[in-house]
Amino acid sequence: MDAIRAGTDAIDARALGFRYGDREALSDVTFSIARGEIFGFLGPNGGGKTTLFKLLSTLAPIQSGSARLFGHDLEGETGAVRRRLGVVFQHPSLDGKLTVGENLAAHGHLYGISGKRLRERSAAMLERLGLSARERDRVETLSGGLQRRVELAKALLHEPALMLLDEPSTGLDPAARREFWNYLEHLREHEGVTIVLTTHYMEEAERCDRIGILHQGKLVAIAPPGELKSEVGGDVIVIRTEEPEILQRKILARFKLKSQLVDGAIRIEKLRAHELVRDLIDAFGEEIESVSFGKPTLEDVFVHLTGHQFFADIAPTE
């Protein structure tokens, strides 16, 4: 096995595009991810995350553009790419009829690992993930959280340099999710593993070093979560009312404030907006059903960038 090529990014993708027939799922997606980074692709369902995951995991062929993983071309050097990649799928990829140990052994064999090295790696992974006592249990008898841990043990067995995870916390309760994340951070700290994941959970995106926001197949922003939030102009006020268009015009006339209409509500971004809330209620209290006021969240970042509500945008496919 050739060594990881020095000085290369963990992932370097240029102008990636993908079409399902007539539908464009990804277009002109360019980014690079540094070694040891925890990077999240955030977006609503149908935004292109799953397609991007399939391209990066070598499941789908590169249709246009190019991508390199530690300097190895995804298209021409698939074997080298796959050896460096540990993949955790959204749907279970374990065989429920096999035991935990058998699942790990099958995985090892697929990567050419057998005999003593397989036993050592398998034992080490099981111990680290607290699964040693479960080695002989059939996977179908384990709880969802434990199965997730086996998935992780399996994906790490061949010592990948990059972990690619598709919606890793789906179906995990908050405690299991926290534990899962602690482990990902541990991996990054102690073994320098680069972690790339897709998510539609804001809390999950908050924990990434950087996030890329995908919307309708395009990468609309790429930056650390804090930086993205500071791009939103100060505080966020959302007003619900019977006739938003009319109130929107009145606000513009009275306060010289531009606002957006998102999902039937008026949305205003403004620095130090708490005084504005009072003025708005004084002026239009009769018409207003509710007002919310807050510091920008990643959801606000999404609305700010795309003009769409995060969860109102679910496409029928994916």
Next chain:
Amino acid sequence: MREIFLQAQTLWYREVVRFIRQPIRVVSAIATPLVFWLLLGAGLQASFKPSGMPPGIGYVQYFYPGVIVLMLLFTAIFATASTVDDRRQGFLQGVLVAPISRATIVLGQALGCTTLSLMQGAIFLAMAPMAGIHLSLEAIIVSLAMMGLIAFAMTSIGLAMAWRTESTQGFHAFMNMLLLPLWMLSGSVFPVAGAPGWFQWTTRLNPLTYAVDALRQGLYLAEPASSGATMPMGSSVMIAIAFAAFAFILATRVARTASTI
């Protein structure tokens, strides 16, 4: 090379282990053709005297190899069906992103499913004396080899379809539509000699006919006259091998270009 062997072997092992751990699959795969054989064979024994029957045997004996082929067919369909879902949301996802070629995946799967068929075939073969067929050791070995060949061919057809099909229902519908006529037109159910001309022609074009013929000759190794064979065993075996090889190559081609999205 060692790596390919390790990879194929682990996929083979998985098929076998998961089959053994689902007893209902084992029972149903044997019970269905057994019921077919006992009911149809026994019911038709008295009245059904198709022309072209080999001398000295009744319909129950004639139908016996046909039922074995039916069982191999059922096993092939059921064992390969899981590929449809498995590659999108199951075990195969992990295999597809591993450094393993699609041809190796298909090889492991095909050998695994063939083994399942053979395990059931062996049980069925043990019931031959009940059908009044007395097997020598040699006949058992030759019959098992022929069964393995047929199973490998059927499994490969199943895999070629499963790697292309998007839904399990669609897969089952298509496989039944394809394989049942193939089976009926193979001389499994009644002797070809007495059938109308067009039927005889279709039968001759059906590669499965030769595989069934080879199996028949294997079973009746001791009394070749009773096999009702229409051509020398060597030729039948060669055609059966070519059929199995063609089906396997087809399956690897389909798997290589199959969509995983």
